[in-house]
Amino acid sequence: MQIKNEIVKTGHFPSYASPTMFHVRDNLIFAMLNHEYGVKPWDAAEMTAATVRARAEMHKMVAGLRGLGGAWDGMQIVATAEQIGVRDGRRLAGRFTVTKDDVIQGSKHDDGVVQATFGVDVHATTADHNKDGSGHKASMDIKVKPYEIPLRAMIARDVDGLMMAGRCISGDFISHSSYRVTGNAVGMGEGAGVIGALAALSKRLPHEVPWSEGKAKLAEIRTV
Structure with a gap:
């Protein structure tokens, strides 16, 4: 049915x-x-x-x-969500922008925080697109290779000290429809958290902390 x-x-x-x-x-x-x-x-x-x-x-x-x-017969609503889940909103202008090409090519980076594998999932952007089915056409032919989200995409280009994690990182519309899922957001949040902490403790800005340092600290934390 x-x-x-x-x-x-x-x-x-x-x-x-x-x-x-x-x-x-x-x-x-x-x-x-x-x-x-x-x-x-x-x-x-x-x-x-x-x-x-x-x-x-x-x-x-x-x-x-x-x-x-x-x-x-007898169907009824028990509860609805407390708030609407936002699929796409404002995104950071970062020191790197994840693009459709990165998703297709499976880009790797020295400062890769998360390896993303989720497919491109474009939903309708208007009610008309919803009715005619064109919302998903943008993603039907895009094949994703495992790609990395670099730390630079999570650090603001124009505002020192500002970091983001999750759907609001620096990326284009197509790549966003892949990296926006919860599992990737969790990994980005962990990466941003450890870099932010190291920056604060050493009186540096986030972009001054190499990912190798953050990666080593995460490995240390996970073995405790």
Whole structure:
């Protein structure tokens, strides 16, 4: 059973064209059913409005499915996320920018903090793209080779002392759709943390601390 087709039967086209459900236990399921588009994640009012719209759409879809009866009979919402998960927002202008070419070529670096392997996963960027399926076309033909995220991509180019980790590092749109996942963010956070600590303890700036020093310190910590 394709969940999207079931939702469409209710007269509503979901704002996420690839809705998915995961069985948790008993009759409890986890669902990914909707998206919001063009929302500025740094604007509290826009984020609030998007949250209200998203929750309203969830209730609309669940009510519609329940109305179909059968397997959906009695379906109800137990809880929704506390806040919207932001896929893409502002990104750092770093001392290195991870690009689509790095992803394709499997670039390696002397200051490689994380080896990323996740595929390029471009979701729709507008409601229209969601309907016509063009959101995923940008990523269909891109094959990822294991590539490294260098420390330089996590250090600001124009603001000394500023570091970032996770989705907000220095990268282009395509590479971001690969490195943005949680596992990579954890590794970047660990790397940024140890470099930041070494910089503070030695009264240096982050870009003055070589990754070899940070890597050695992480190895030391992990053996304790």
